[in-house]
Amino acid sequence: MEGILKETSQREKRKATSSVTISDDNEDMEETQVRNAKARSVKEGKKKATSSVHPFFIKGINDPSQPTIKSAMQTKKRIHYVDLAIAMWFYDACIPMCNIGFLVGQKNVVQIVTNKAANYKLAGNILCERYTSITWSPYAAHCLNLVLKDVSILDNVKILVTLASRVTIFVYNHKWHLNWLRKRVGWTEIVRPSATRFGTAFIALESLYHHKADLQAMVISTEFKKMLKVGNVVECKEIVLNENFWKNCLITVKVMTPLLRLLRLCDSDEKPALGYIYEGMHRVRRRVKELFMKKKELYKPYTNIIHRRWDRMLRKSIHCAAYLLNQVFQYDRENLCSKREIFQCVLHMVEKNFSGSDIIDLTMSLGKFRDSEGTFGRPGAIASRTSTHTGNL
Known part of the structure; x- marks a missing residue:
């Protein structure tokens, strides 16, 4: 009997120890699982966040393709x-x-x-x-653009621009003619006028005149004769071979070139154009009169447009004063405009901005500036007279 009791007690002890070990093993497994989960979460947290923003400096801070702050x-x-x-x-x-x-x-x-x-x-x-x-x-550029607009609606100029536009449209609407011209040595594309810019019509005339030799060579070629049945070919040939058309183109281009150069100067951001507006308009009027050999019936339509726009919009004292104080024109004695209104405009600007003894001092300084006395006659001042010139208008 005692032996049976001992065996049952030993069995219960073995069951108890085995259950304890199993529970300990389960706790260990749960702890390891928790530690692994924490480690994975830490690793995932250390990953770098991806961004959809494109980097500004692709090649580093010395990337030449990036715009400068000034240009931007x-x-x-x-x-x-x-x-x-x-x-x-x-x-x-x-x-x-x-x-x-x-x-x-x-x-x-x-x-x-x-x-x-x-x-x-x-x-x-x-x-x-x-x-x-x-x-x-x-705006001076707006005034010049209106001058170009008024000139472009003159009857002779309007007809000329229409004929030039027909030639340009014909060339660029037919593949064979355009390919033939592009094979010519030194060929450049013809500038086509824009509907919103009046100056481009005259730029297109100038560009078409530079292609006169190529266009005439095209219309007299043997290949061109095979295309006479194509629409508008005969009209284009008559326009290109008409010497009066090219003569009128040259005259119009010479008349409008000074205005276009002045427009580019006023519309650019390279340097202030205030000191060049009066000289540009004065030179345009003089150039038109010389081109038509001072025949009033020929140059009056152009000069009337310039005078009307200039007198109504840009005939200000500040432009005359800036012209006289511009050393580029002040010391060009041969071409300096000597009208009384220029010096009167200078005095008007002085009286508007100064008073008392300052007016007398400035008047004396104007005399020294005109005669190159004092600091105005130093070598550096003399050298800067030509270095600041913007080119012939």
Whole structure:
């Protein structure tokens, strides 16, 4: 009996120990699983976050393909956005435009340039009446563009531009003729006029005139004779072989070239064009008269357009003063315009911006500037007379 009891007690002890070991093993397995899960979460947290933003410097900080800050921030589009933002700020803050002088300072504003619309013109006149030292004027480039527009609607010029446009359209609408011309040595593409820019019509005339030899060689070639049944071929041939057409093209190009150069100068951002506007308009009028051998019936239609736009829009004292104070033209005695209005405009600008003894000092300085006395006669000042020239208009 005692033996049976001992065996049962030993069996119960073995069962208890086995259950304890099994539970311990299960706890160990759970702990290892928890540790592995924590390790995986830590590793996943250390992974770098992927970004969809494209890096600005692809090749590093010395990447030459990246634009400079100056080229990115000083474009016409950016300047327009800045002007628009400032105007919207004035509008939102209910600040009248006539109070700009109080914010910027009357002495820090010499000229205000705006569009020629009626509201801008009225605002400019109000500012000039309130602040007598400020001068208002419209865009010079806009004025020149209107001159080109008025010239382009003259009967003889309008017919000429239409004929030139027909030749250009014919060449670029027929593959054979265009391929034949592109095989010519030194061939460049013909400039085609734009519908929104009046200056491009005259640039297209100049470009077409430079291709005169190639176009005439094309229409007299044996291959061209095989294409006479194609539409508008005969008309194109008559236009290209008409010497009066090319003569009128040359005259029109010579008349408008000075205006186009002045327009490029006024529309560029390389240097201020204020000191070159008066000289450019004066040279254009003189060039037109010389081209037509001073025959009034020939040059009057052109000079009347220039005078009308100049007198109504850009005949300001500030342009005359800037012309006389430009050393490029001041010391060119042969071509210097000696009209009385120029010196009167200089005195008018001096009296607008100065008073008292300053006017006398400035008048004396103008005499020294004219005669190259004092610092105006130093070698550096003399050398800079030609280095600042923008080219012949």
